[in-house]
Amino acid sequence: MKPAPFVHHSPRTLDEAVAVLGDVGHDGKVLAGGQSLIPVLNMRLAQPAHLVDINRVAGLDTVTVTDTSVRVGAIVRHAQLEKHDGAYAVLPLLRQALRNVAHPAIRNRGTTVGSIAHADAAGEMPSIAVLTDAVIEAIGPRGRREIAAREFFEGPLQTLLEADEILEAVRFGRFAPGTRTAFLESARRHGDYALAGLGVAVDVEGDGPDAVVRGARAAYVSVTDIPVVLDLSEAVAGQRVSSASWDGVEELVQAGIAPEADIHASSDYRRALAVELTRRALTTAATTTEPATTTTEGHA
Amino acid sequence: MTDTDQTAPALVDVTLRVNGVEHTRTVEPRRLLSDFLRHDLRLTGTHVGCEHGVCGACTVLVDGDPMRSCLMFAVSAQEHELTTVEGLGTQEAMGPVQQAFVECHGLQCGFCTPGFVTTISAFIEENPDPTLEEAREAISGNLCRCTGYQNICKAVVRAAEIRRERSTSSTEAGERA
Ligand SMILES: Cc1cc2nc3c(=O)[nH]c(=O)nc-3n(C[C@H](O)[C@H](O)[C@H](O)COP(=O)(O)OP(=O)(O)OC[C@H]3O[C@@H](n4cnc5c(N)ncnc54)[C@H](O)[C@@H]3O)c2cc1C
Numbered sequence: 015m016k017p018a019p020f021v022h023h024s025p026r027t028l029d030e031a032v033a034v035l036g037d038v039g040h041d042g043k044v045l046a047g048g049q050s051l052i053p054v055l056n057m058r059l060a061q062p063a064h065l066v067d068i069n070r071v072a073g074l075d076t077v078t079v080t081d082t083s084v085r086v087g088a089i090v091r092h093a094q095l096e097k098h099d100g101a102y103a104v105l106p107l108l109r110q111a112l113r114n115v116a117h118p119a120i121r122n123r124g125t126t127v128g129s130i131a132h133a134d135a136a137g138e139m140p141s142i143a144v145l146t147d148a149v150i151e152a153i154g155p156r157g158r159r160e161i162a163a164r165e166f167f168e169g170p171l172q173t174l175l176e177a178d179e180i181l182e183a184v185r186f187g188r189f190a191p192g193t194r195t196a197f198l199e200s201a202r203r204h205g206d207y208a209l210a211g212l213g214v215a216v217d218v219e220g221d222g223p224d225a226v227v228r229g230a231r232a233a234y235v236s237v238t239d240i241p242v243v244l245d246l247s248e249a250v251a252g253q254r255v256s257s258a259s260w261d262g263v264e265e266l267v268q269a270g271i272a273p274e275a276d277i278h279a280s281s282d283y284r285r286a287l288a289v290e291l292t293r294r295a296l297t298t299a300a301t302t303t304e305p306a307t308t309t310t311e312g313h314a
Numbered sequence: 315m316t317d318t319d320q321t322a323p324a325l326v327d328v329t330l331r332v333n334g335v336e337h338t339r340t341v342e343p344r345r346l347l348s349d350f351l352r353h354d355l356r357l358t359g360t361h362v363g364c365e366h367g368v369c370g371a372c373t374v375l376v377d378g379d380p381m382r383s384c385l386m387f388a389v390s391a392q393e394h395e396l397t398t399v400e401g402l403g404t405q406e407a408m409g410p411v412q413q414a415f416v417e418c419h420g421l422q423c424g425f426c427t428p429g430f431v432t433t434i435s436a437f438i439e440e441n442p443d444p445t446l447e448e449a450r451e452a453i454s455g456n457l458c459r460c461t462g463y464q465n466i467c468k469a470v471v472r473a474a475e476i477r478r479e480r481s482t483s484s485t486e487a488g489e490r491a
Pocket residue numbers: 043044045046047048049050051052053088114115116117120123124125126127128129131132136137138139179180181182205206207208366367368
């Protein structure tokens with residue numbers, strides 16, 4: 015249960031990191047928070063000869079709120095983003111989801127961008143990336159490129175990122191004014207990987223109990239191979255938030271997910287769970303008192 | 315690639331500040347922080363249960379925040395202030411969390427205890443007056459095979475109380491002086 019030997023590189027600048035990773039190529043791995051990679055190394059499921067540790071690279075540890083997005087640098091820890099009031103004010107879904115990522119001690123070290131690079135089907139943040147129409151910023155020996163989150167994920171643990179590329183940041187898109195969000199999941203123990211979960215974004219017109227739902231989108235955790243956005247609008251549009259019944263969503267959810275069975279739960283159980291969680295998340299989002307994502311100014 | 319066809323990787327000098335004291339040792343880059351603490355510094359208070367982040371026994375404080383020492387390399391822990399259970403009190407002068415574990419019978423075999431003590435010490439700094447429910451959530455990332463957790467939850471609440479008592483009595487002492 016110890017990692018195989020490797021050469022440790024600790025670049026101080028992004029250019030240096032790109033150069034080193036470019037040199038070692040397929041024999042190298044980026045080390046960010048290590049909360050997914052080090053267990054893999056400890057169990058010897060992988061034995062890269064080189065680790066490019068990006069923890070000391072200058073400039074990767076910032077969260078930037080703009081009119082259209084929340085840009086999260088590669089070395090921003092889950093906990094740092096979770097506690098960021100400026101990000102919460104304009105995109106509360108980030109905090110709502112991050113609270114479900116692992117345990118606090120893991121969130122103190124693990125990075126949000128790293129979990130997107132890792133692309134675990136049970137990870138919360140890949141789903142949030144697609145739901146917010148995030149843009150992935152990658153850099154490598156051939157320069158910089160931007161990839162839409164909806165195209166980035168190819169399969170469980172597989173993305174469009176090349177072995178010699180580094181994720182520099184992820185820009186989570188802000189929702190249109192009037193969008194209300196929630197994140198809900200069910201795990202055997204709070205902080206464990208979810209049996210099923212989802213983030214929802216509900217478009218609402220008006221205020222108070224008479225506000226009307228215009229549409230809703232959801233992205234799931236642990237019940238789809240890759241994170242995809244499911245449009246639930248046809249089942250929910252026109253309902254008043256105070257009296258909405260979400261019965262129509264079941265068919266759409268059932269058609270949109272493909273959960274697998276494992277030792278923790280059968281596929282049928284996950285299906286039932288996903289449907290029920292969808293109803294509850296819609297209710298939570300529609301009636302939320304958390305900041306609606308209409309605020310234009312972020313206070314840091 | 316196998317271990318044998320690889321030339322021995324260079325050793326590196328690693329300097330860590332642990333419980334306020336600086337230590338330098340020459341180790342392989344693959345040295346886990348948990349092993350550096352236990353084997354190289356002989357600070358065996360930090361326990362190792364699973365080495366994949368699940369049990370929490372190896373939790374130490376990095377700049378005051380709890381982190382898994384089994385999921386960090388010693389080389390990466392340089393330039394941080396580290397606190398292990400040894401830095402949170404002694405038998406003669408126990409820290410609030412240690413005192414609370416004694417009073418509430420928060421341990422049996424004690425294997426998991428160092429990870430709870432570090433985790434809870436950081437938690438009560440941020441949440442000086444937690445409810446039992448919050449206490450339960452705070453320790454959800456640490457496993458204990460003996461106690462059934464009830465007394466550990468009580469110890470969290472009690473530790474916060476002791477911490478408050480001590481800080482008021484030290485302010486009073488300060489005011490008297
Ligand atoms: C006990 C435990 C429970 C957990 N529970 C959850 C959970 O419930 N939900 C969840 O989502 N996660 C969970 N995690 C994983 C955690 O969220 C990780 O932090 C995250 O998956 C990876 O981020 P990291 O910074 O630690 O990346 P690392 O472990 O450093 O890297 C992971 C992978 O991504 C690559 N990578 C990382 N950053 C970059 C980059 N900038 N550019 C290119 N490649 C990169 C690495 O090369 C590696 O292949 C858990 C982990 C543990 C140990």
